[in-house]
Amino acid sequence: MQVKTLLRPTWIIPIVPEGIVLDHHVVAIDKGKIAAVAPEAQASQFEAKEVVDLPGEIVMPGFVNLHSHAAMNLLRGIGPDLSLMDWLQKKVWPVEGKLMSPEFVYQGSRLAAEEMVQAGITCTNDQYFFPLDTARGLRESGMKCAVSAFFIGFPSAWAKTEDEYIRKAEEVIEHFRGDRQVHVTVGPHAPYTVGDEALKKLAAMSERHDLPIHIHVGETEAEIEGSIKQYGARPIERLRKLGLVNPRLISVHSVHMNDEDIRTLAEAGASVCHCPSSNLKLASGFSPIDRMMKAGINIGIGTDGVASNDKLDMLAETRLAALLAKAVARDPTAASVHKMLYASTMGGARALKWDQEIGSLERGKSADLFSCRLEEVTSIPVLEPAAQLLYSAGRENITHVWIDGNIVVSKQQSVFSYRGMSRMKALTIARTWQNRL
Ligand SMILES: [Zn+2]
Structure with a gap:
């Protein structure tokens, strides 16, 4: 069988089937898709134009x-060092009011795309003004994205009135119809910035076009209190009554979720996006993701914007999510390595209804993948490859990234020297002791 590329790494985490690490396997890529994940013994059946050896x-x-x-x-x-409302009202919204333009959005998104692909992020679910320009910036890197048909209940450079927001949302949906690289979500900003009537219209829009709903929900305690005061219901309950709680919902943050909220989301088949760095930086609280996962809610991981993170690093984000989940649950067996790696890939893909094409290394799916060097001084000896990818490696160890089978990142590995110790010397020490374990 002729293929374009054959990857020969030391380990592979296919994500599906869940919970396994393969060694002595190869990944064959052809026509932008995964042609096979096969044992090394079968590698001779592939006649590859290029073979990429990835030892360690x-x-x-x-x-x-x-x-x-x-x-x-x-x-x-x-x-830095502000509450969510002070941060939004005193810093973010005034600056956005001044700078907001298609060019601002394009340039910022272009930079974000560069940061993301270097960190092994091959798809992002974005929400912002001027979504066409977001997509323009993101797609230049080769990455896939979902952009929002965005709605917020105040005038902006993107739209002045509620009707204009709705009209433009429909235009965004039409613009990307059938686009393989750019999908669209219906994106009300948050329950506290969008009124009932608009939320109902957006719920209908999501249903009519069968598109996910991408909304910040339950981020702070003040949001919950405000919702009870103004609407007589917690945000999840209000959204449910307005028709937004269903399998298409991506409830972002979901920090302050009580048992009923969790039950409502689980019964509806909704997804939650957990953004731990942002929640910590803004002291929003601790999302009960272990309880939500155990209730059967699909969980994905998000970086949020760099203004509240301040980096777009999914490996670091997933590591933090795992550590926090254990502490919040007071249970070290919570948020297992494989569950968290699943959340950061398939969890996101499922929430976006994109899991037939991305999120795992399965035959026929897009060849969107990365390679990370574990045999580095910072992550040896390699006793548990998946755990060490999550807990020891950093984005700087990611050496190659492919999207649709095309290489988009290839970092030259320097021969590190730590106070005179070469990488090879460090590896020798680690392997010597590893062999005695
Ligand atoms: Zn956000």
Whole structure:
């Protein structure tokens, strides 16, 4: 069988089937798709135009970042040490009011795309003004994305009135219809910035076009209190009554979820996007993701925008999510390595209804994947490859990224020297002791 590329890494995490690490396997790529994940013994059946040897490296599907505001890469560092409302009202919204334009969004998104692909993120779910320009910036890197048919209940450079927001949302949906690289979600900003009537219209829009709903929900305690005061219901209950809680819902943040909220989301088959760095930086609270996962809710991981993170690093985000989930659940067996790697890839793909094409290394899916060098001083000896990818490796260890089978990142490996110790010397020490374990 002729294929374009054959990857020969030391380990592979295919994500599906769940919970396994393959060694002595190869990944064959052809026509932008995964042609096979096969044992090394069968590698001779593939006649590859290029063979990429990846000794000491682990290959897995590209991360699906389930929540970003890519254009905000131009606002990195803005307003540290503030509460969410102070941060939004005093810093973010005034600056956005001043700078917001298609060019701002395009340039910021272009930078974000560069940061994301280098970190192994091959798809992101974005929400922002000027979504056509977000897509323009993101797609230049080769990455896939979902952009939002965006709605917020106040005038902006993108739209002045509620009717204009709705009209433009429909235009965004039409613009990307059938696009393989850019999908669309219906994107009301949050329950506290969008009124009942608009939310109903957006729920109907999502149903009519069968598109996911991408909305911030239950981010702070103040949001819950405000909702009870103004609407007599918690945000999830209000959204449910308005028709937004269903399998298409991506409930972003979902920090303050009580048992009833969790039951409502689980019964509806909705997804939750967990953004731990943003929640910690803004002291929003601790999302009960272990309880939500155990209730059967599909969980994905998101970076949020760099203005509240301040980096687009899904490996770091997933690591933090796992550590936090254990502490919140007071249970070290919570949020297992494989569950968290699943959340950061397939979890996002499922929430976006894109899981037939992306999120795992299965035959026929898009060849969106990355390779990370585990045999580095910072992550040896390699006793548990999946755990060490999650807990020891960093985005700087990611050496190659492919999207649709095309290489988009290829980092030259330097021969590191740690106070005179070469990488080879460090590996020798680690392997010597590893063999005695
Ligand atoms: Zn956000």
